[in-house]
Amino acid sequence: MGKKKTVLGAVLLLSTAFLLGACSNASSETQDSTSVSSSEATERILTDTLGNEVTILANPERIIASYLEDYLxxxxxxxxxxxxxxxxxxxxxxxxxxxxxxxxxFSLPYEEVLGYEPDLLLIGSTSTVEGGKYEEYTKIAPTYVVTNGEEVNWREQLNDIATVLGKEDQAQEVLATYDTLAEETKTELDEKVTDQSVAMLWVVNNSIFMVTDTRSSGAVLYGDLGLDKPALVEEISDAATADWNAVSLEKLAELDADTIFLVNSDTEAPLFEESIWKNLAAVQNDQVFEFDGDSSWLYNGPIANTNIIEDVKASLLSE
Structure with a gap:
């Protein structure tokens, strides 16, 4: 009788252990399943500007975003x-x-991109992925083409990139900070700098380029800060095909800007010795504010544009 009780007790213990083990395994499987589901849930499928559905990882850490680094x-x-x-x-x-x-x-050669083992590619220009290159890039990593084109501004690009990164709130903070700076600077300029027209020029390889009034630094000067445009800026902008547009010396002679902001990438350019340049009103009145080719004036983005505003303040509001 005692032996039967012992055997029965052992069976009950084994049965209990088996049941507990089964419950534990079931719980573990449930947790694993939940973990996978949670991981999958954090992945997002977004549609880029070309209509491609792109699966974005929860927290991409190896990002290539050529010429979009300002936004990042x-x-x-x-x-x-x-x-x-x-x-x-x-x-x-x-x-x-x-x-x-x-x-x-900048051309994002396939082998170079592959070598970096990215987990996300942000592409800033549609032309970059033409000719089958988009399909090639997607074999390396999720590839998202950011909203771009002549009618797209830096604010839209910032918001698009922020959506991909899940940082929409931070983008709004960046925009709010920038808008406050721009508005305060505009108010100061309205009070202290009246009837001042400005032009933005870039000299490189002894050639002159003028910024379009609604693009790049032109959007900051004439849009955000409300500075006056000379007639030549309006004329060049109306026919513009790019952010920066070539201007001949003969055409430059028509520039009647009170102030010139100059990005000088060719300090030894012969054109600076030309009478046309020397006779410009801004040159004669010592109202040329010069920046080198490393400055932010040639670029786009919240940081570049913030730096431009700070440069304008230092140039026109320093006294």
Whole structure:
């Protein structure tokens, strides 16, 4: 009798252990399933400007966003490689944040991109993925073409990138900070700088380029800060096909700007010795404010535009 009780007790213990083990396994499987479901839930499917449905990882950490680094830095995100042209031109004004980050050619060669093992590609121009390149990039990583084109401004690009990164609230903070700075500066300019027309020029390879009034630094000067446009700026802008447009010396002679902001990438350019240049009103009145080619004036984005406003303040409101 005692032996039967012992056997029965052992069976009951084994049965209990089996049931507990089964429950434990079921619980573990449930937790694993929940974990997977939660992970999958954090992935998002977004539609880019070309209509491609792109599955974005929850927290992409290896991002390549050539020529969009300004937006990433503004959103406290660093890429794994940064834009360059021929491994010489970089966005110098961002180097406090991007120092030490290797460069990748602006054309995004397939092998170079592959070598960085990105988990997200942000493409800033539709032309970059033409000719079957989009399909090739998607074999490497999720590839999202950011809203772009002549009618798209930097604010729209910032919001689009912020959506991809899940940082929409931070983008609104960036915009609010910028708008406050722009409005306060505009008010100061209205009070202290009256009837002042300004032009933005870029000299490179002994050639002159003028910014379009609604693009790049032109949008900051004439849009955000409300500065006056000379007639020549309006004329060039009406026929503009790009952010920066070539201007002949003969045409430059018509420029009647009170102030010239100059990005000088060719300090030894012979054109500076031409009588046409020397006879410009802004030159004669010592109202040319010069910046080198490393400044932010040639770029777009919240950081570039903030720097431009600070440069305008230092130039026109320093007295």
């Amino acid at each position: 830095v503004a959103l406290d995100t660093l890429p794994i490689a940064q834009w360059t042209v021929n491994d010489s031109s970089i966005q110098t004004y961002l180097q406090d944040e991007l120092d030490g980050i290797p460069t990748i050619d």
